[in-house]
Amino acid sequence: MNLKNNLVMGIITKTYGVKGWVKIYSYTTPICNIIDYSRLWILEIKGKNIYFKVKHIYLVNRFILVQLNGIKTREKAKAIIGSLIKLPNKILPKLPKGEYYWYQLEKLNVFNKEKKYIGKVNYIFVTGANDVLVVNNKKNSKEYLLPTSVINNVDIIKGIIIVN
Known part of the structure; x- marks a missing residue:
C-alpha cells in the first residue's frame, strides 16, 4: 500500500474505559461516515505509520468509540492518543464527472x-x-x-x- 496516498480521516482523542477503547474525532462529513470505511486503519504514531485492524466501532451520541486489535488496556490506549487515523484514498467511492473530494x-x-x-x-x-x-x-x-x-x-x- 502506498503510504503517500493516505487520507487523514480523524484523530484519536482520549481513552474510554479500561479495556483499550478510545474515542475518536472523525473529519468525515457526517462524522459517522468513518464507520463505513475500511476496517484497516493506519495510525500515525510519533511520525510512523502503523497498521491496526478495527475490532469494534460504534457511534454513541455525538462521538465514536473504537476498539483496535492489539490495544487491550487503558495504558496501551493512552499511548495512541493524538494519533492521526489514515485510510488509503482508493477506498473512496468514485465521484461523478465535475465533482471532487x-x-x-x-x-x-x-x-x-x-x-x-x-x-x-x-x-x-x-x-x-x-x-x-x-x-x-x-x-x-x-x-x-x-x-x-x-x-x-x-x-x-x-x-x-x-x-x-
Whole structure:
C-alpha cells in the first residue's frame, strides 16, 4: 500500500474505559461516515505509520468509540492518543464527472477567468450556504475566501482551478 496516498480521516482523542477503547474525532462529513470505511486503519504514531485492524466501532451520541486489535488496556490506549487515523484514498467511492473530494482541491493553484493568479488553496471549510476555499497568495501576503459556487473549472491534472 502506498503510504503517500493516505487520507487523514480523524484523530484519536482520549481513552474510554479500561479495556483499550478510545474515542475518536472523525473529519468525515457526517462524522459517522468513518464507520463505513475500511476496517484497516493506519495510525500515525510519533511520525510512523502503523497498521491496526478495527475490532469494534460504534457511534454513541455525538462521538465514536473504537476498539483496535492489539490495544487491550487503558495504558496501551493512552499511548495512541493524538494519533492521526489514515485510510488509503482508493477506498473512496468514485465521484461523478465535475465533482471532487476536498483533498483533491487542496494545494491547487487558483486563477480568475483572465488568467490572473489568485493563490493556492490552503484548505476548505463549510459554512451554512457554501463550502469555502481558503486561498493564500504568498506573493502579496493575502488570503482570499472564495465560495465554491464561484468555481468555473477544475483541472486536477494541470493542478488549477478557474473561478469567476
